[in-house]
Amino acid sequence: MADIDYIKENRLEDTGFAHTIQLIGGKYKMQTLYALRLNHTPLRYNALKRLLTPISFKMLTNTLQELEVAGLVYREVFPQVPPKVEYSLTSLGESLIPVMDEICTWGEQHQHSNG
Amino acid sequence: MADIDYIKENRLEDTGFAHTIQLIGGKYKMQTLYALRLNHTPLRYNALKRLLTPISFKMLTNTLQELEVAGLVYREVFPQVPPKVEYSLTSLGESLIPVMDEICTWGEQHQHSNG
């Protein structure tokens, strides 16, 4: 089923595929999501940065903001000094994990079969 | 299980996810694949161009070459004048359709759930 109409409508932007890829298609989007589901434990900014090395501050901030806006991660600020911010997966974010797993699985099964 | 090790290995490039996205992540990659599976009929270059409007020559050629190198589409040249080239899905290309369908389905189910 999925998308066939897009071919005559010429609007890939409105497609479910485009929506999904926009959410997880960035360079570190999926890595971030996977890191957050590792232990079902919220992670702090610098902990994430260490896990996602060699990500830059800019990219980590961008990535987290976009994931938060998309409703995939939850951001909790603890008003203390030095600052503390924890990130965790929302249920929507968790619902994406199986989809990403399938993409990974297909890729793993086929990435060494040619080339 | 998919990919968890990538986090400590810091090499997203070797991940199945990255491999899959590289194949279908371009602007017209998935559209092209879907177009080719429409009727299980091979399509000629200009027919594809019409279907994928407003794609440019450059992008269509790029897309088809990359899909061919990836083993997802089959390219058959008929040595005649004017030239005739037909493109069709390989079985590997067809095996990707269900994965793309899932990505589309998730996207369609969730793209209107938050503003």
Added chain:
DNA sequence: AGTAATACTCTCCTTTGGGTTAGTAGCGCA
């Protein structure tokens, strides 16, 4: 007084993806 720690923000630079336009070869048709 100076340094470390946290979670950022800001600016500048390079790389990549994609767009636009023009050109190629050989034949049929007017």
Added chain:
DNA sequence: TGCGCTACTAACCCAAAGGAGAGTATTACT
């Protein structure tokens, strides 16, 4: 004779994605 059809290729350009490095506020510790 010259235009159109086919399936391209090559050149140049722009915008967005991503990378590198410095700067910010507040407090505790030495």
